[in-house]
Amino acid sequence: MDELVTMTYSEAVREALAIAMERDERVFIMGEDVGTYGGAFGVTGDLIHRLGEDRVRDTTISELGIVGLGVGAAMTGMRPIVEIQFSDFTAQAMDQIANQAAKIHFMLGGAVNVPLVIRAPGGSGTGAAAQHSQSLEAWFAHIPGLKVVMPATADDAKGLLLSAIDDPNPVIVIEHKLLYKTSGEVRPGDTRVPIGVAEVRRTGGDLTIVATGVEVSRSLEAAEILAAEGIEATVVDPRTLKPLDTETIIAEVIKTGRVLLVQEAVKTLGFMSEVAAVLSETEAFVHLRAPIKRLAGLDIPIPYAPQLERAAVPQVDDIVAAARTLVQEW
Amino acid sequence: MPETSATIQLLSPEGRLVENAANEELHALVRELDEGQLRRFHRDMAVTRRFDVEAANLQRQGQMGLWVPSFGQEAAQVGSAYARRQQDHVFPSYREHAVALVNGIDLVDIIELLRGNTHGGWDPKQHNNFHLYTLVIGSQALHAHGYAMGIGLDGAHGSGDVERDEAVIVYFGDGATSQGDVSEAFVFAASYNSPQVFFLQNNHWAISVPVERQSRTPLYLRSTGFGIPAMQIDGNDVLASWAATRQSMDAARTGQGPRFIEALTYRIGAHTSSDDPTKYRDGADVDAWRAKDPIARFETYLRGLGTEESFFEEVREEADAIAADARRRTMEMVGPPASVIFDHVYTDPHPLMAEQKAWLERYEASYGENA
Ligand SMILES: Cc1ncc(C[n+]2csc(CCOP(=O)(O)OP(=O)(O)O)c2C)c(N)n1
Ligand SMILES: [Mg+2]
Secondary structure (H helix, E strand, C coil), X not given: CCCCEEEEHHHHXXXXXXXXXXXXXCEXXXXXXXXXXXXXXXXXXXXXXXXXXXXXXXXXXXXXXXXXXXXXXXXXXXXXXXXXCCHHHHCCCHHHHHHHHCCHHHXXXXXXXXXXXXXEEECCCCCCCCCCCCCCHHHHHCCCCCEEECCCCHHHHHHHHHHHHHCCCCEEEEEECCCCCCEEEECCCCCCCCCCCCEEEECCCCEEEEECCHHHHHHHHHHHXXXXXXXXXXXXXXXXXXXXXXXXXXXXXXXXXXXXXXXXXXXXXXXXXXXHHHHHHCCHHHHCXXXXXXXXXXXXXXXXXXXXXXXXXXXXXXXXXXXHHHHHHX | CCCCCCCECCECCCCXXXXXXXXXXXXXXXXXXXXXXXXXXXXXXXXXXXXXXXXXXXXHCCCCCCCCCCCCCHHHHHHHHHHCCCXXXXXXXXXXXXXXXXXXXXXXXXXXXXXXXXXXXXXXXXXXXXXXXXCCCCHHHHXXXXXXXXXXXXXXXXXXXXXXXXXXXXXXXXXXXHCHHHHHXXXXXXXXXXXXXXXXXXXXXXXXXXXXXXXXXXXXXXXXHHCCCEEEEECCCHHHHHHHHHHHHHHHHHHHCCEEEEEECXXXXXXCCCCCHHHCCCHHHHHHHHCCCHHHHHHHHHHHCCCCHHHHHXXXXXXXXXXXXXXXXXXXXXXXXXXXXXXXXXXXXXXXXHHHHHHHXXXXXXXXXXX
């Protein structure tokens, strides 16, 4: 196997974009400030210079328009990748996402595909306040017809995106603003991460932590702190929220009998509520020796002030404390 | 996008009055302004610019996560802001610091907002109905229309008495013109003949995207197809900005329907402190617009009217003092306690908020014991 390359999460996304575009003429990128500027978070970088402005298209400010054009282009044989500058603004585009992209294949009896990829940075922690910091993945996972992936590492950011581009269904890729600058080892070349396969990132016998997005690295950090106290945690990263790899999650929970579910999104009806429901409906339930524990964002808009923003979503300390309680009390 | 033959200008970049058939009516309005008002135009533009520079420095020194500069757009803002009447409502975007100042906002409240110490910054009811900054592009165009519809339902416009009839002004940028909200607001406003003025500051950029990407034709032509009369003005000319807005607001309030103003101006600074404009535009353009500076031109004009140096000196001193005061108060600011995060999620007590608040307090107390 070729040697791994260390790069940032955002470089990994860019590499996937470049590989897909170089390989397939139908692939193009659209979004606000994705061209000369290289993207609000620098993700598209120099792609406009490498691939030209026809294929890296700066758009007007119209999220509904951008996604709608993407749906049309996808239906007629292109492979559009649209960037929504902040995932919060998928709200503007929701008709095209939920009523169009998600349903066209079904409503046209399978005659037309919508191979559209929507990349959208989500999450808090950058001081961007209530309308630029939400974690909205559950919205999309709730819509039949959409696939939803949430890469937590650089290699997954690249591999899941390459899989998403090839997927004949609309795929929402929720990236995380805080992860863009983090580095990781990435497999070189056209390497995929399959959609629908979870990854066990660490194994330990005392409890199983299931975490998504930015909470994956926080959970791994928490697991090291817990290990120093003699508590060993397994950490599972679903990577794809829909379709969900329930098999891996159930198997890993059965092994330890304790489960802590960690998400950044607000708690009520979040993605982990679904995971909790899956665990309580399946054989995992009879292996549990403790109640299922969810650790999630508070049910509030993300506050602007940095110290309040931190308090609103699970941090490493919070994961350590919740895991410790779970193991000590049960 | 350069000026067109339709661009209305009362004051040239050199500070000389421009008189022609197209601007005659506006000149007539301006002639009614007294010297004190002209001086206030200058004072508010100069104070905002000085404050803007200070705030940008405070941001660089780590006092705010983000600063949004208004540098270069002072004339469009100050002129239009003074054109409102007491009974009107103002819906800003997020760069309208000069409009805020004219409407009685303590500029330090904007710093407070951008530090995250408050979520909204001010109470519009206590600040001349100057509504909150809107960050989601284009939304406020619809909010403004919602209020304008309410004026219609109240029968609070159309009597012909400009001191009583109400109107609404909404500010937005060239980038926002592409957002559906703005076109939808045009449709509603025209359909309901609402007392609403759309005030576009075409500062030529939407972050890195030039206005040419938003529109191939001058933007002032946009609204006429919707049935809304429009005017394109030199937005760096405070007199044109005041007179065009005064005329449009009075037309709207007296029942003649909505109006649209495109003010041509330029974002001299970065989009925000997070932006580096050298990545996407060259200095020549910026220099050309610096030569059309709104404050310098009006200062020249005032001097021509006989305004003494001592006035400009006083304004400089006042602006410096306001900037120094802003710095001092910013350094003294204390952040809000964590307990406030549940406030105002709902208007009334909510069981989930109570539960999570209690949880957070217990949780933080447990740290206190361990610490
Ligand atoms: C709905 C929405 N999409 C994207 C953004 C990100 N964004 C913030 S400012 C901006 C550019 C706005 O340009 P313009 O309307 O010309 O106003 P200006 O900043 O020039 O005053 C963009 C795209 C946003 N805030 N809201
Ligand atoms: Mg603009």
